[in-house]
Amino acid sequence: MDLHIRQLSKRYTDVAALDAVDLDIASGELVALLGPSGSGKTTLLRVIAGLLHADSGQVLFGDTDATRLSLRERNVGFVFQHYALFKHMTVAENVAFGLRSRPRSKRPDKAAIARRVEELLTLIQLAELGERYPEQLSGGQRQRVALARALAIDPTVLLLDEPFGALDAKVRVDLRRWLRRLHEQTGQTTLFVTHDQEEALELADRVVVLREGRIEQVGTPHEIYSAPASEYVFDFIGRANAVEGRFDGGNFVAIGHELRLPIEGGAPLAGSTQPARLYVRPHDLAIVPADEGWSARVAAAHRLADRITLELDVEHQPRPLELDFAATPDVEIPAVGQTIAVAPLRYRVYPSAPTNAAPPGTQGAKPPGVPPRGR
Numbered sequence: 001m002d003l004h005i006r007q008l009s010k011r012y013t014d015v016a017a018l019d020a021v022d023l024d025i026a027s028g029e030l031v032a033l034l035g036p037s038g039s040g041k042t043t044l045l046r047v048i049a050g051l052l053h054a055d056s057g058q059v060l061f062g063d064t065d066a067t068r069l070s071l072r073e074r075n076v077g078f079v080f081q082h083y084a085l086f087k088h089m090t091v092a093e094n095v096a097f098g099l100r101s102r103p104r105s106k107r108p109d110k111a112a113i114a115r116r117v118e119e120l121l122t123l124i125q126l127a128e129l130g131e132r133y134p135e136q137l138s139g140g141q142r143q144r145v146a147l148a149r150a151l152a153i154d155p156t157v158l159l160l161d162e163p164f165g166a167l168d169a170k171v172r173v174d175l176r177r178w179l180r181r182l183h184e185q186t187g188q189t190t191l192f193v194t195h196d197q198e199e200a201l202e203l204a205d206r207v208v209v210l211r212e213g214r215i216e217q218v219g220t221p222h223e224i225y226s227a228p229a230s231e232y233v234f235d236f237i238g239r240a241n242a243v244e245g246r247f248d249g250g251n252f253v254a255i256g257h258e259l260r261l262p263i264e265g266g267a268p269l270a271g272s273t274q275p276a277r278l279y280v281r282p283h284d285l286a287i288v289p290a291d292e293g294w295s296a297r298v299a300a301a302h303r304l305a306d307r308i309t310l311e312l313d314v315e316h317q318p319r320p321l322e323l324d325f326a327a328t329p330d331v332e333i334p335a336v337g338q339t340i341a342v343a344p345l346r347y348r349v350y351p352s353a354p355t356n357a358a359p360p361g362t363q364g365a366k367p368p369g370v371p372p373r374g375r
């Protein structure tokens with residue numbers, strides 16, 4: 001079922017938890033709602049579920065306006081972070097619960113419920129554990145049962161609120177991959193809340209980045225990662241270095257340095273000397289010949305598996321930068337204390353003084369012919 005959110009707003013006394021949110025989700029999509037704590041993810045999910053009423057706006061399931069429908073009438077599947085399984089029921093009884101508690105006229109017969117439960121337990125790969133009680137399962141197994149229970153009612157949409165949030169890192173990674181495969185099998189329209197950008201990028205068809213109750217960007221994981229619409233998104237998604245500077249014609253110049261970095265789409269800013277901030281990911285920063293980069297002192301070098309990360313103090317910059325490269329046998333690793341020159345290969349530049357009329361982030365690429373070294 002496709003889902004449409006129109007101008008949804010919800011205020012608590014002193015905060016706009018949702019501020020005129022518009023969102024369209026196609027049937028069968030797996031969409032992640034991503035944002036820091038307090039950005040409105042849970043509020044949006046709860047309004048869609050019918051657990052909470054918005055002050056204004058609409059929720060549409062297909063062509064049906066669901067805004068005034070109750071939780072039960074919406075027939076959504078919901079899974080929370082904390083296991084909400086019934087302790088006194090077996091796994092099979094938990095999965096059957098949604099079907100058994102339907103009004104008599106809509107309730108499948110016993111044999112049909114048993115078949116559906118068996119089908120779902122097979123789908124979540126727990127066919128052998130139907131007679132166990134929740135306390136006899138691991139945390140990851142309990143969340144799989146919670147998903148099966150949510151799927152049992154053939155929900156219009158599946159809403160997952162940080163379903164793996166309480167599990168340890170390794171189990172989380174396994175379960176999100178498992179969820180992706182499960183989604184490919186069921187094709188169930190799914191909205192997934194997370195504050196973990198890695199989880200969102202790995203799992204979702206599209207990611208919605210929320211900020212203070214508003215949507216900052218909607219896009220595929222690739223779009224969100226490689227073309228962040230704002231400084232906020234760049235900073236929130238993946239590791240990022242920020243370099244302070246200014247616009248200089250269609251270029252960016254870092255404070256205290258002469259290197260002029262062209263900005264793609266920089267024409268509207270030509271002539272501007274407005275303060276600007278350049279964002280570059282650690283793997284997009286390269287060691288270059290001395291006169292082609294920013295001069296930087298190696299403050300520390302860390303090795304993690306086959307990657308080396310250098311921590312660099314760049315002259316006149318308030319924050320150190322990180323540079324990542326692969327530790328191949330022939331690579332020369334600069335020593336701590338050594339001065340090197342670095343330049344960004346791919347980057348985006350945003351005006352650093354927040355103004356309402358701020359032009360969108362503009363991206364740049366170093367002109368060809370700059371040989372990256374040490375990678």
Ligand SMILES: Nc1ncnc2c1ncn2[C@@H]1O[C@H](COP(=O)(O)OP(=O)(O)OP(=O)(O)O)[C@@H](O)[C@H]1O
Pocket residue numbers: 012013015016017035036037038039040041042043044195
């Ligand atoms: N019942 C409430 N009363 C007052 N303010 C609330 C209430 N519920 C949420 N808020 C506020 O609304 C905003 C959005 O909250 P919400 O729980 O939707 O954010 P979130 O992105 O899901 O955060 P988290 O990741 O911490 O769960 C926050 O500023 C929060 O403090």
